[in-house]
Amino acid sequence: MHNKLIIPSTSIIVAAAAGLLWWTQVVQPERALANARAATVTIHVLVAEASHDPDSNGKPVLYRATNGSGFFIDSRGYIVTNAHVVQSAVRIEVELADGSRRAGTMVGADRLSDIAVVRIGGAIPATVRFAQAEPKLGDAVFAIGSPYGLTGSLSTGLVSGLERALRPSAANWLVQHTALIDPGSSGGPVFNTAGDVIGVNSAFPDSQFEFSGISFAVQADVASRIAREIIATGQVRRAEIGATFRAIDGLMAISAGLSDQMAVLVSAVEADSPAARAGLAPGDKLLALNGQTFAGLSALVRSIALADISRPLAMTVETGTKSRIVTLTPRVSVIAPGAPEIIGEDSGLTLSNKDPVLVVTVRPFSRAAAAGIEPGDLIGSINLRAVQNSAQANQLLAASGPFVTLGVTRPGSPQRLVVLGSEASAHVNIASNDRGVSNADL
Numbered sequence: 267m268h269n270k271l272i273i274p275s276t277s278i279i280v281a282a283a284a285g286l287l288w289w290t291q292v293v294q295p296e297r298a299l300a301n302a303r304a305a306t307v308t309i310h311v312l313v314a315e316a317s318h319d320p321d322s323n324g325k326p327v328l329y330r331a332t333n334g335s336g337f338f339i340d341s342r343g344y345i346v347t348n349a350h351v352v353q354s355a356v357r358i359e360v361e362l363a364d365g366s367r368r369a370g371t372m373v374g375a376d377r378l379s380d381i382a383v384v385r386i387g388g389a390i391p392a393t394v395r396f397a398q399a400e401p402k403l404g405d406a407v408f409a410i411g412s413p414y415g416l417t418g419s420l421s422t423g424l425v426s427g428l429e430r431a432l433r434p435s436a437a438n439w440l441v442q443h444t445a446l447i448d449p450g451s452s453g454g455p456v457f458n459t460a461g462d463v464i465g466v467n468s469a470f471p472d473s474q475f476e477f478s479g480i481s482f483a484v485q486a487d488v489a490s491r492i493a494r495e496i497i498a499t500g501q502v503r504r505a506e507i508g509a510t511f512r513a514i515d516g517l518m519a520i521s522a523g524l525s526d527q528m529a530v531l532v533s534a535v536e537a538d539s540p541a542a543r544a545g546l547a548p549g550d551k552l553l554a555l556n557g558q559t560f561a562g563l564s565a566l567v568r569s570i571a572l573a574d575i576s577r578p579l580a581m582t583v584e585t586g587t588k589s590r591i592v593t594l595t596p597r598v599s600v601i602a603p604g605a606p607e608i609i610g611e612d613s614g615l616t617l618s619n620k621d622p623v624l625v626v627t628v629r630p631f632s633r634a635a636a637a638g639i640e641p642g643d644l645i646g647s648i649n650l651r652a653v654q655n656s657a658q659a660n661q662l663l664a665a666s667g668p669f670v671t672l673g674v675t676r677p678g679s680p681q682r683l684v685v686l687g688s689e690a691s692a693h694v695n696i697a698s699n700d701r702g703v704s705n706a707d708l
Contacts, residue, residue, distance in 0.1 A: 297461075298457070298459070298460060298461025299408070299420075299461070301392050301394065301461055302337075302394060302408075302410055302455065302457050302461050303363055303410060303418055303420070304363050304391045304392035305337050305338045305363075305391070305392040305393055305394045305455075306335065306336070306337045306363065306410040306411065306418065306454060306455060307335070307336050307337065307338070307345060307360050307361060307362055307363070308333055308334075308335060308336075308360070308361040308412040308415070308417045308450075309333060309334045309335060309336050309345070309347055309351055309352065309358065309359075309360055309361075309370065309384065309453060310331070310332075310333050310358070310359040310360075310361060310367075311331075311332055311333070311334070311351065311352055311355035311357065311358050311359075312329050312330070312331055312332075312355060312356050312357040313329065313330045313331075313332050313354045313355055313356070314328075314329055314354050314355075314356050315328040315329060315330050328633065328636055328687060329356065329668070329669075329687055332351075333412055333415050333450050334347055334348060334351030334352070334412070334450060334451075334452045334453040334454075335347065335351075335410075335411035335412045335450065335451055335452060335453045335454030335455075335467070336351075336360070336384060336453045336454070337394055337410075337453075337454065337455040337463065338390050338391075338392065338393045338394065339393055339394065339395065339396070339463075339493065340390075340393060340497070341390050341393055342385070342390075343385045343386045343387055343388070343390055344373070344383055344384075344385050344493075344497055345360065345370070345383065345384045345385065345386065346381065346382075346383060346453070346455075346466060346489060346493045347381075347382050347383075347384055347452075347453030347466075348380050348381065348382060348452045348453040348466065348467075348468055349375040349376055349377050349379070349380045349381060349382040350377075350380055350452065350468075351382065351452050351453045352372050352375060352382050352384060353372075353375045353377065353382060355372065358370035358371065358372060358384055360384065360386050361417060362391060363391060363417070363418060364391070365417075368386045368387065368388060369386065370384045370385065370386045371384065371385055371386075372384055373385050373496055373497060373500055374496035374499075374500045374501055374502065374601075374602060375496075375601075376492050376496070376502040376504075376601050377601070378437070378504070378571060378601075379437075379439065379484060379488055379489070379492050379502075379571075380466075380468045380469075380484055381466065381484060381488070381489050381492040381493055381496075382453075382496070383493050383496040383497055394455060394457070394461065394462065394463055395462055395463065396462065396463045396486040396487075396489065396490040397458055397460075397462035397463060397464045397486050398462075400428075400485075400487070401425045401428070401441060401458065401464045401465075401485075402425065403425055403426070403427070403428065404424055404425060405424065405425040405458060405459075405464075406422070406423075406424060406458070406459055407422070407423055407424065407425055407443050407445055407456050407457060407458060407459075407464060408420060408421065408422045408423075408445060408456070408457050408459075409421050409422075409423070409443075409445040409446070409447055409451065409454060409455070409456045409457070409467060409481075409483075410454055410455060410457070411447065411450065411451035411452075411453070411454025411455075411467060412450045412451065412454070413446075413447065413448035413449060413450045413451045414448060414449060414450050415450055416450075419451075421445040421446040421447070422445055423443050423444030423445035423446070423481075424443065424444050425441060425442070425443050425464075426442050426443055426444050426480060427441070427442030427443075427480070428441060428442070428485075429485075429564075429565075430442045430482060431564035431567075432469060432482065436564060436567065437564060437567045437568035437571050437572075438564035438565055438567075438568050439484060439485050439488040439568055440465075440468065440469070440482040440483065440484060440485065441456070441464060441465040441482070441483045441484075441485045442480055442481070442482055443456060443465070443480070443481055443482075443483060444479060444480060444481070445481060446481070447467050447470055447481045448470075451467050451481075452467055452468060452469075453466060453467065453468075454466070454467045455467070456483045462486075463486055463489075464483070464485070464486050465483025465484055465485050465486055465489070466483055466484045466489045467481060467482075467483045468482055468483055468484050469481070469482045470482065488572070491572070500602060501600055501601055501602035502600070502601040502602075503575055503598050503599070503600055503601075504571055504575070504598070504599045504601065505570055505571070505572075505573040505574075505575045505579070505596035505597075505598070505599075506539075506540075506570075506596055506597050506598075506599045507539065507540045507541045507546075507570065507579065507594060507596050507597070508535065508536035508539020508540055508541045508542060508597065509532055509533075509534065509535045509536065509539065509541035509546055510532075510533045510534045511530045511531065511532060511533055511552070511563055511566060511567070512530070512531055512533040512563065513530060513531075513562060513563040514529055514530070514531060529551050529552065529553055529584075530551070530552045530560075530562070530563050530566050531548075531549060531550065531551055531552070532546050532547065532548050532549065532550040532551075532552065533548060534548055535547060535548060539597070540594045540595060540596055540597055541594065543594070544581075544592045544593070544594035545592060546581075546583065546592060546594075547585070549585070550583050550584070550585050551583065551584040551585075552566065552581055552582070552583060552584075553582040553583070553584055553589065554581070554582035555569050555570070555579065555580070555581055555582075556569075556579060556580050557580065557582075570596070573596060575596060575598050578593050578594060578595045578596075579593070579594055579595075579596055580592070580593050581593075581594070612632075612663075613632065613633055613634050613663050613666075613670060613686055614628060614629035614631075614632020614633055614634040614635060615627075615628060615629075615632075615634045615639065615663070616628075616629075617645065617656045617659055617660060618656055619656050620656070621654065621655050621656075622644055622645075622646075623644065623645040623646075623653055623654075623655065623656050623659045624642065624643070624644055624645070625639060625640065625641050625642060625643045625644075625645065626641060627641055628640060628641060633670075633686040633687050634686055636686075637672075637684045637685070637686050638684070639672070639674065639684065639686075640676070642676070642677065643674050643675065643676050644674070644675040644676075645659055645672055645673065645674060646673040646674070646675055646681055647671075647672070647673030648662040648663060648666070648670065648671070648672060648673075649662060649666060649670065649671050650671060650673075652673075668687050669685055669686065669687040670685070670686040670687065671683055671684070671685050671686075672684045672685075672686060
């Protein structure tokens with residue numbers, strides 16, 4: 267008896283192919299999206315604002331309620347977000363995808379990369395991972411975040427640029443993409459179609475908060491490296507050499523007769539720094555780092571920032587017409603910012619001694635002035651308690667903490683509630699947080 271070769275029928279092959287296509291094009295993307303949405307959070311923060319009140323001794327006495335975004339990368343409750351979202355926060359609250367809220371604590375933040383880690387306790391609904399492969403131009407991506415406080419918002423786009431820097435002296439670790447982000451999106455994840463994070467949304471061009479077609483995210487390899495270091499140690503250790511650099515622009519090239527505009531010049535050298543001890547001086551041209559040429563100033567800044575602090579750096583330097591190799595050991599910069607302290611002050615109000623309770627004067631730059639209180643306003647309540655006379659009002663004000671809720675009536679206007687100590691009481695904002703090109707000055 268001969269064995270027969272059984273060939274599947276065409277209908278079976280077509281059905282199998284259709285099933286595979288349905289699985290890869292429908293089921294897997296749906297699961298990736300559901301997991302991504304569950305792992306993305308809204309971060310509500312109370313941010314300390316600088317005070318211009320000369321009586322505040324330079325301490326912040328105004329506070330602003332803002333929001334950003336973030337995402338879980340660890341079942342122990344670690345959340346990656348932007349440093350600019352939380353680095354000035356005096357209180358952090360994390361809103362999960364189901365609407366529940368939990369108190370958060372800042373583990374650490376790195377202003378240079380604009381990456382921070384926040385942690386919450388309790389069960390975690392889902393986690394996502396950083397992509398291992400680098401994105402490519404044209405890759406489809408989707409972003410999830412909380413623009414203007416609208417939690418779980420989804421936008422789609424393409425990778426439109428790699429290794430970007432928002433200014434010449436910034437490191438080129440940004441991915442440019444076309445998914446729409448707005449104020450409040452900062453710290454949110456950008457995913458590939460597999461549901462892995464290719465970047466952490468960090469900035470968008472300042473066009474009066476109108477989407478201009480491009481957004482920027484800290485690329486996954488940098489964000490992952492910084493986040494893991496923060497989780498492990500609570501801080502970031504970075505290499506510094508004590509020198510600043512500048513690119514050779516067109517006008518400088520013409521004036522100095524320079525032809526290589528990809529090279530970088532030493533602009534300034536800090537006294538008694540590794541760069542100074544190695545003999546670097548303003549005007550030196552840098553051609554290579556550790557034997558590798560670099561594509562301009564942004565690439566050099568990135569290479570130094572992410573250098574292994576346990577190893578010396580070898581710089582190929584040209585002074586005049588002579589070149590040499592300079593070896594220097596970078597110093598270590600430890601980045602471990604602390605949260606600001608909530609500071610209270612007196613209200614800045616002088617009240618009448620008669621009934622009803624009227625505002626007589628408002629001290630310039632005080633919390634009351636920032637909240638828009640004016641002489642002649644009637645104070646009907648303090649911290650939601652009705653007040654009948656100035657003695658009672660002054661007693662309640664003295665017992666208040668850094669925030670005071672006043673019921674204020676202005677002649678010809680209905681009563682309104684005003685919170686002293688909060689910038690938002692004077693300026694009505696919608697989830698005011700990101701203010702455009704968020705890491706342009708990092």
